[in-house]
Amino acid sequence: MTEHTNGARGDFADFVRVEVPTLTRAAYLMTGDRHHAEDLVQTTLARVAVRWDHVDEPAAYARRVLYTQSVSWWRRRAARVSETLTARVPDQPRLDTDVDVAVVLERALHRLTPRQRAVLVLRFFEDRTESETAELLNCRIGTVKSQTRHALRRLRELSPDLAQLEMDR
Template identity: 65%
Template sequence: MTSEDRARAGFAELVRAETAGLTRFAYLLTGDRHHAEDLVQVAFARVAVRWERLDDPGAYLRRVLYTQAASWWRWRRARPPERLGAVLPERAAAPDDVDLRLALRTALDRLTVRQRAVLVLRYYEDRSEAETAELLGCRIGTVKSQTRHALGRLRALAPELADLVGRKPQETHR
């Protein structure tokens, strides 16, 4: 087996091992399944080009996803918002966990990309502060402050998530 064959096999294994997790990560960053899948493809394309030079392809993949999501978020915010019609269709009664997930998704959409990325890496992927800082290319103090700001903003935006976020809204200090 040549070194090129070994490199292809290693890359194929990385794709098999990381695709599902990276797609979930990208979805949590963007809130759009199709865009998340596109971001994952872009990330894998960038890793393929640099495959031989990368020490930690998983970390590089997440970094590419974060930077691409941030670029997309900036582009989307620069466009005029889409407007819904005056009357919304009736929504069927949903189980509580669905309502909770929808409330969380809506609240996450209102955070900055960095705040969203910090929360996803820290609490969804269960990364340490140091790992999160390395993946996002920032300092541990930035991770800590972004986490604090993001959790506070979630408390304000969605009081129904108080059990997930930590304190009840009335327990916050003034």
């Protein structure tokens, strides 16, 4: 990730070339859908382009836009579609390969709230600190801590085989 500052920022096209791969990976992790991730990145870039001359740190601003747009999209979707949760987790086969683990983890991530998913992506995929995550999501550090705790607990509930697999390794 390249730091873009006012003095040596370069032009918007350079910014896009440098940042799109990272933004796209993060968007895919949050949405689980390649096409939606690409749409999310396009929306993000459009918003960054409009504010290009007024933003001190375009990469940080782009991340904030990406995460808030993802949460907004899920809120709109949740208002239209309701999900029914069951009290009992269905029996699942034992995980044997890294591909199985990736598929189960991806499915479990999609059952988290958008904010929980964003917190996990920022904290563990992008290796951000709690304070950086809080700043990007425009919330308090305590919110990041509680969302992380709740998200990890929910992942353990949704995919107990992941915890067992980690212990076996």
